[in-house]
Amino acid sequence: MSLQLFSFLVAGVVVLTGSLGVVMAKHPVHAALFLIQTLFGVAVEFLVVEAHFLAAIQVIVYAGAIVILFLFVIMLLGVDNAEDLSVEPIIGQRPLAFVGGAAILGLLLAIINSAGITGVPGNVDAPGPTGEVLPNVNQLAESIFTEQVFAFEVTGILLTVAVVGAVVMARRIPGALQPLPDIPAISGFGFGSTGDTDTDGDADAAMAAGDEQGDDS
């Protein structure tokens, strides 16, 4: 077992436990911490195949910035209350979710199995355009700033738009806040409803009223 494979396996265990933790942790703060674990694991996996620059970015941007942003929001809103994972309001959602997840996994594995990947692994020693061997960062930079320069510029616009959008949405609106509509009925994906049928009736009545209006006009 080579060191490379060993490193991959260790990091893989870290990633898998981390991601399972994210999904299963009742507390969002714990979930965020598990997410950091996962992201670190992924960064290590990047290092294993010598994607140094991306590994660094992974740690700095993802683990460092994004997850911290998550934590900020959790703290800011004070929503660090635990979620009761033993209850599922939407009928049939959870079994279908597991079936769907398992199906995706199975199909992906089947596809991986049937699709042969050809090529010589390794990118460290790949010669650059001038013939000399360039470091990974240089190669990446060359691709981004030559072939992909337009996409790169567009990402700049995307980020600006995202920032503006976030500011607009999160800003405090003067005056009393309108409460969210209280909807007691929670029905699943065509699998009936835990709630009563009154709301359905109301909705039908409203629809009928709309129809009448439509007929009049």
Next chain:
Amino acid sequence: MVDFVYLVPLFPLLGFISLMLVGRRLGEPAAGYLATAACGGAFASTVVTFFGIRGLEEEERQVTKTLFNWVIAGDFGVDVAFLVDPLSVAMMLFVTGIGTLIHLYSVGYMHGDPNFSKFFIYLNMFVFSMLILVLGDNLLLTFLGWEGVGACSYFLVSFWFTEEKNAMAGKKAFVTNRVGDWGFMVATFLAFATIGSIDYLTINGTAAQLSTPVLAALILLLFVGVMGKSAQFPLYLWLPDAMAGPTPVSALIHAATMVTSGVYLLTRVNGLIYEALLHAQWVTNIIAWVGVGTAFFAATIAIAQTDIKKVLAYSTVSQLGYMVLAVGSGVFVAAIFHMITHAFFKALLFLGSGSVIHGMDDDQDMRRYGGLRKLMPITSATFIIGWLAIAGVPPFAGFWSKDEILLSAWDLGGLNGKLLWFFGLITALMTAFYMSRQVFMTFYGDYRFGDPDADEVDEAWAAYLAHAQDAKLEAGTAADDAIEAHTKAVAALETAREAYVDAQIELSQAADEEATVAAQKVVDAKSTAVDKAEAAEEKAQAARDEAGAVAKAASQADADARSEASRRVEPAPGEQLTAGAASEFVPAAVKQRAEHHPHESNWQMTTPLVVLAVLSIFGGLLNLPFTSDLHFLEHWLEPSIVFEHKFAASGLTKWILAIVSIVAGGIGIMGAVMIYLKHNADPKKIEKPILLDAWGYDRAVSAFMGGPGAKMFEGIAWLDANIVDGMVNGTGSFVRGSGSAVRRLQSGLVRSYALGITLGSVALLAWFLVRVAA
């Protein structure tokens, strides 16, 4: 020079647009002259185009000028394109030429009409539409013009729409034509479905490859359209009513141009009809028989009409029947030849009748005409030329063209051809008869416009009798009153006498002097009263006797009037109608007419008459039958007509047929001379009321449409409302129903949607797997 063809429809279009904009401001007569100039411009450009076409080699004389692509759908395309060939040019020449003359005529005819400029807007629009109809190189463009002329016909027939009758006539023309248009449209669809193209050159070119049912359906559906537009039985009935329009309209639209467009259409698709002649002769036989049947039927009706324009209307229907007969016989040249000569002489006759109507204070009843020859010299001279032309008197135009049609019917051979020829011949005889009748009634005989006609004489007699009866009754009542008064006077005398006797008794019993004096006074007074009463009684008696005598006289007068009325004899034919003893009682209209002085029309109206009269005389030169060199029209049309028709009949047969038809025309004219000029027979024997009523056909159609027909159409309307609309509405409610069912899927729950995405990606992955595995 063929490019000048673009100008041909452009001129009337510009005229139409500018009249729309400034017509009212131009007023009378400038608007009329502008319209005339527009039509004249079209005529001039047509002449240039004519020379352009003539300059081409004979094989190249079919030029398609495309303006732009109109309808494009896959391989199928319809262009706004003009097909310039000898046929369309020939048609355009007489449409624009006669159109210009009639425009000029209208300037005079519509003088003083409050909607003077509007009339010319419609007229120019009509000419434009007609040219599009003629020039269109495909069925769709022709249909556009076809509908355009139909709309203009509607506008112009009901031009004086304030009168209910005129508006109804316009509606009738429009609705009846819709029936025919149905056939035209379905034929277009069929051509699209089977041939894949609707332009004439392709249709004619592929006619040979069509199967017989398709060929027959195409021709017969187009023929349904022709029945409507060219007023063939059973759809002819709008044309006589269309006479409600101004007379120039009748001349231009309902005689010379629009109604011939059906025949033109059939000639345009002569490739199809030729194919039918070769392989499915029953189709062309239907056309020929409808044509000759219409000609015959309409001619019988024309015999009895009293309205001068109605005679010409039925005559037009009849002549159109001739043209359709020619098409059905496969001799398109004859059809076009007759179309052109007919346009000359029928336009002339209509314009002449318009001139007469104009001169006769808008009275259209021929029975009141007579002796107008001296009063309207130009009108009568030109009208007589038109009459000779239509009656088939050589060498006038109508003789040559009509004879060629009869010859082509004969040439079909067999009993079929001979029967067609025979009915055509009888129709020619009747044509000569009713046209002569019209001429004799209008221009010959005595001037009798101020005299009452038969109906008015009856009216006068009725008024006379009613008057006498009234007088008798009145006198009788007066006599009764006088007798009553006398009886009363006698009674009063009795009373006075009794009072006198009483007073004398009183006097004889008087006791003293004083009483005697008083009684004597009373007796004197009573005596005076008796004298007075006696005088009154005598007077009343005299009055009674006098009233009695008056009553007796009145009663005698009434009896005399009645016996006079009963002794009234039918006037001998041609004798001047008078009301005799009742002449005091003729209706006021007669007196009004008596004060009217007929006059010749102004130059705008007579100039076209003279030009058309010249054309009616020499129109036959277009296609004289004697030698092949004289077949100008036939040689001209050769590039447009798919095959060359050669008459099988020998020269001798032709001569015999021509002489027979001249004899038939002569018999017709002689018959009319006997009846209407020499008055040797009573016209009532010929003018049966059922003929005046058009064999009751019109009424039967109206009764059917009002009764069972209306019920049937209501049934169809029900089907439409419930079944057809039901299907549409059903689609709607199905969508709505399924929508409200599917609505439940929209739970608004983000995680449900996410689950949907997940399941979708599972399906996608499964598909990938299948593809990778495969």
Next chain:
Amino acid sequence: MLTPTYYLVLSALVFSIGAVGVLVRRNPLVMFMCVELMLNAVNLTFIGLAWGLNDIGGQVSVFFVMVVAAAEVVVGLAIVVAIMRRRDGATADDLSVLRG
């Protein structure tokens, strides 16, 4: 011997876990975290294949995915903040205004 297939398998596992997480969890923040897991799974594929096929393009894609993820988190969290202001402790199931 390490092959790209290892990466693909790991990626499939993480992606499935993330997908199940999105479907099962109700806290919008945690759902976002699960989305991040799925994005990282995809990144793993890219990196593995970039290495396996000896092509820098995979790494470039990862770079862009990260940028997009950052933008998405910014906007998403802003939405969460806007919602949470209105009702404390709201879950994804409470936001069913789009109900048909």
